[in-house]
Amino acid sequence: MVDGPLHPDALVRARGLTKAFGDFVAVDGVDFEVRRGEVFGFLGPNGAGKTSTMRMISCVSPSTGGELSVLHLDPRTDGPAIRSRIGVVPQEDNLDTELSVWDNFIVYGRYFGLPRRVLRERAQELLEFARLTDRRDDRVDPLSGGMKRRLTIARALINDPDLVLLDEPTTGLDPQARHLLWDRLYGLKRRGVTLIITTHYMDEAEQLCDRLVVMDQGRIVDEGSPRELIHRHVTPEVIELRFAEPAEQEAALSSAGEAAERIEVLADRLLLYTRDAEATHRALAERSIEPLTELTRRASLEDVFLALTGRTLEE
Amino acid sequence: MSVQDLVDHGRIAPPLDPRKRFLRLTERNVVGYVRAWPILLTGVVEPFLYLLSIGIGVGALVGDVTYAGRQVPYETFVASGMLATAAMNGAVFDTTFNFFIRLRYAKLYDAILATPLEPRDVALGEVTWALMRGTFYSAAFLVTMALFGLTESWWAVAALPATVLIGAAFASIGLAGATYLRSFLDFDFVNLAITPMFLFSATFFPLSQYPDALATVIRFTPLYQGVALCRALTTGEVGVGLLVHVAYLLAMVAVGVAVASRRIDGLLRS
Numbered sequence: 001m002v003d004g005p006l007h008p009d010a011l012v013r014a015r016g017l018t019k020a021f022g023d024f025v026a027v028d029g030v031d032f033e034v035r036r037g038e039v040f041g042f043l044g045p046n047g048a049g050k051t052s053t054m055r056m057i058s059c060v061s062p063s064t065g066g067e068l069s070v071l072h073l074d075p076r077t078d079g080p081a082i083r084s085r086i087g088v089v090p091q092e093d094n095l096d097t098e099l100s101v102w103d104n105f106i107v108y109g110r111y112f113g114l115p116r117r118v119l120r121e122r123a124q125e126l127l128e129f130a131r132l133t134d135r136r137d138d139r140v141d142p143l144s145g146g147m148k149r150r151l152t153i154a155r156a157l158i159n160d161p162d163l164v165l166l167d168e169p170t171t172g173l174d175p176q177a178r179h180l181l182w183d184r185l186y187g188l189k190r191r192g193v194t195l196i197i198t199t200h201y202m203d204e205a206e207q208l209c210d211r212l213v214v215m216d217q218g219r220i221v222d223e224g225s226p227r228e229l230i231h232r233h234v235t236p237e238v239i240e241l242r243f244a245e246p247a248e249q250e251a252a253l254s255s256a257g258e259a260a261e262r263i264e265v266l267a268d269r270l271l272l273y274t275r276d277a278e279a280t281h282r283a284l285a286e287r288s289i290e291p292l293t294e295l296t297r298r299a300s301l302e303d304v305f306l307a308l309t310g311r312t313l314e315e
Numbered sequence: 316m317s318v319q320d321l322v323d324h325g326r327i328a329p330p331l332d333p334r335k336r337f338l339r340l341t342e343r344n345v346v347g348y349v350r351a352w353p354i355l356l357t358g359v360v361e362p363f364l365y366l367l368s369i370g371i372g373v374g375a376l377v378g379d380v381t382y383a384g385r386q387v388p389y390e391t392f393v394a395s396g397m398l399a400t401a402a403m404n405g406a407v408f409d410t411t412f413n414f415f416i417r418l419r420y421a422k423l424y425d426a427i428l429a430t431p432l433e434p435r436d437v438a439l440g441e442v443t444w445a446l447m448r449g450t451f452y453s454a455a456f457l458v459t460m461a462l463f464g465l466t467e468s469w470w471a472v473a474a475l476p477a478t479v480l481i482g483a484a485f486a487s488i489g490l491a492g493a494t495y496l497r498s499f500l501d502f503d504f505v506n507l508a509i510t511p512m513f514l515f516s517a518t519f520f521p522l523s524q525y526p527d528a529l530a531t532v533i534r535f536t537p538l539y540q541g542v543a544l545c546r547a548l549t550t551g552e553v554g555v556g557l558l559v560h561v562a563y564l565l566a567m568v569a570v571g572v573a574v575a576s577r578r579i580d581g582l583l584r585s
Contacts, residue, residue, distance in 0.1 A: 021585070060428050060584050080431035081330050088429040094422035098347045107343045111430035113331040159430075 009036040011071055011163050011194055012057055018065030019052045026052040028218035029066060034163075034196055039189055041212030042198040043205045043301060045311070048215040050198035051091060054167050057196065058088045071162060084112055087156030087164040091171065093148045095140045101127070101151060102136045109158040122158055129184065130154035146177030150184065163194045170204060182207060202301035214301075214308055221308045226301055233307040234299040235261055235273040239280055241291040242269045252289045259283035264306055271306070273299065331431050339432060340440025341447070348448075355451065358405065362456035365397045366390075366463060369519075382521055383552040387467075394465040395474070395549045396518035398456050399541035402478040403485045404509070405452050409445040410489035411505050415496050424583055434579035438572050442486045449482030450475070460549065468551025477548055481541035484564040487571025488537070494578035512538040517546075540564055 012034040019027040027049040034040040042050040055061035057070055059079040068075055070082045096104050105123035106116065114122075127133045130150040135143065143151065149169065156164060169185070170178040185208060188195060199205050205212055206226045213223040222229060230236075239260070243249040249270060256263060259280050260272035270291075274280040277296045306312055331339075348355060374390030382392055417423040424437050432440075453475055460466050489505075496502065515529075516538035522530050533539050540560040547557055 058429055060425075062584070080333070080336075080433065083429060084330060084431045090425065090429070092422065094426040096343070096347075096423060096426065097421055098423075099343075100350070103346055103350075107346055108426070108430070110342055111339050111427060111432055113336075113339070113431070 010034065011036055012196070013069045014053075014066065015068075016066035017053070017056065017063055017068050019049070019056060019061065020064045025218050027056070030213075030215075030218075030220045032213050032220065032223065034194065036162075036194055037192050038210040039185075039195045039197060039208050041205045041209035042196070042215055043200070043202065043209075043212050043305065044198075044215035045200055047217075049218040050215055051167055053215075054165050054196070054198055058086060058165050059083050084159065085162050087159065087161035089153050089156045089164065089166040089169060091167040093152045095148060095152055095155070097140050100137050100139055101132055101143075104140060104151065104155055105158055108155050112159040114159065119158065122160070126154040126157055129157070129187070131180075144177075146173050146180065149173060149177070149181060153181070153184065157188075157193075161193070163196065164188065166195060166197045168198055168200070170199075170201065178204075202305070205301050212301075214305055216305075216309045216311075222304075229301060229304045230299050232304075234303040235275050236299055237274050237277045238297055238299050238303060239272040239274065239277055239284075240269050240293075240295040240297070241272065241284075241289075242293045244292045248291075252291065255287050256284065256289060257287075259287065259289075264303075266312065271303070273303070333433075336432050337436040337439035337443065340427065340437060341443045344441075344444040345447075355448070358448070358452040359455040361452070362397070362401060362459045365401065366394055366459060366465070369393060369397065380521055381523070382546070382550065387550060390463075391465045391467060391550065392521075392546070393519060394460050394463075395546035396516070396542045398453065398460065398474065398478060398549070399481055399538065399545040400513055400516075400518055401456055402449055402453050402481040403512070403538055403541060405449045406445045406482040406484075406486040407489040407505065407509060409448060410441060410486045411493040411496070411502070414441055414490055414493045415502075418494070418579075418582070424579060428583055434584070435572070435576040437579050438487075438490055438575040441490055442483060442568075442572060445486035445489075446479055446482050449486070450479050453478035453482070466549045468549070470547075470551045470553050471549045474545050474548040477541070477544045480561065480564045480568075481544070484537065484541075484567035484571070487568045487575065489571075491571045491574035491578065494575060494582060512536055516542050518542055537563070537567060 010033040014030055014032050016029045016031065017027060018025065018029050030053065042053060044050055052061065056063050056068060056075065059070070059075040059082050062076065071085050073082050075082060096107060099107055102123060105126060106119050109119040109122065127136055130153070132147060132151060135147065140148065140151070153166070153169065170181050173181065182204070185195065197204070197208060209226060211223065211225050212229070213220045214229070215221070222232070224232065241252065243252060253263065253265060253270060256270070256272065260274045262273040264271040264273070272280055302312065374388060374393065377389040379386040380389050380392050427437060428434065457466070457471065457475055461471065492505070515533060516536055517533060518538070522533060525533060540563045544557055544560045547553055
């Protein structure tokens, strides 16, 4: 990498960062840097250590080893000062259900010591940002999942943070709600807000992240931009073959041979990695391999993860 | 770079005064309850019911009791016990039931600990709110007592800060205890602690009526401190000895807040 390990604009810097719960090591000596203005992602399956890492960055969970600096400060001693400059969107919405939508903004902003005059202005803007202006005086409970998520994200912006941490921002949302949320996050990025996102959705990571690290079992297995990672680990195109019977899949596997650069075997399908899908299709036809379905697509981060860990993200 | 450097360079806003941060949580509760003010009125109705049923009704049957070497009408005697008990109940309810839901289900404190507030601010903020609410109820109770002619001295005015202290003590201990509750079933333990104190803290009859051994035990129980304090003040039997009760209740505040802060830290910031 051109910038080297000591990027001057690193808002978060971790070296050998570790989190252990008793004997269980959730985060196992990770190194990473998040730079001002970028969207940085942690991609990995559940249990990879993404949330533990996020909790350490947001100063609500002390590290058990290594170094961590956030906004050039030390989470061990400057927790309140760091937290005053970041916005946190947890995996599970934790809105204040005893308060109205509007009071959620105002009261939360008061925890940061902001004056009411400033908060009223910001709350009005954030209501619009979250597209909840007409729900202003409603309680939080009756809001839909997508609305609650947008409110949680908007609330995390009340202190005009330098850095926003989003843990699985779109998990559990329907596609429409997800796209609206992505749109809001793009908006933040355009305004120069630095975002850290964890996700186990490869499309989300590809859509949103400038740079990301792939995590598995507490370790970082690689890092780069989505494009770099795909280029480094997999071919541009993938052909997915599904067969009627497992025996047919076995037979196809043994005869496919040189048809693709690499073949991954999953329980229900074969993935053929190739630079030239046309040529691979021809080669398959020559070998009389006739799958039930055949899907040609661009390689994604899912494939990167599979190549790096030998497992799919859902496993 | 230190925090101060960053503040000087305008990179971050000056931090909240750590000694006053807890007031932000208290403020949150005020906002929440101002919107639901009818709930607060229930606390004003309660003393009327207490005093009418037990004080006036039972008092007519019992007559006078001996307190501090003189005869005191029973309703006057028992009203002060009720005053202290009400202060305890209000504080315990607020800090166990409400706090437990916010801690385990509503995830309120998870959200709050992501802001500059610390676990100690959560504990102090909740205790302070319980006090404010308790002060309002106790004031209503005292006014009712005065209207019914159940106060015998101007010292009764000092019973208000006394009930605030009782509230603080039980709120702090309640908060610390609530961090150990795992489910709603565990609330039986709260009742198990409260009911005997309610019945046996010289609330309903003088300490001299108890067997000596039991009386000795009662002298060391928390609610007894509050009852003794309120009774002395509302009847005007004031002495230096009351400071022992004050010290006891202050110690409860200190221990309760310290334990609750540590527990909140351990539960939410692992």
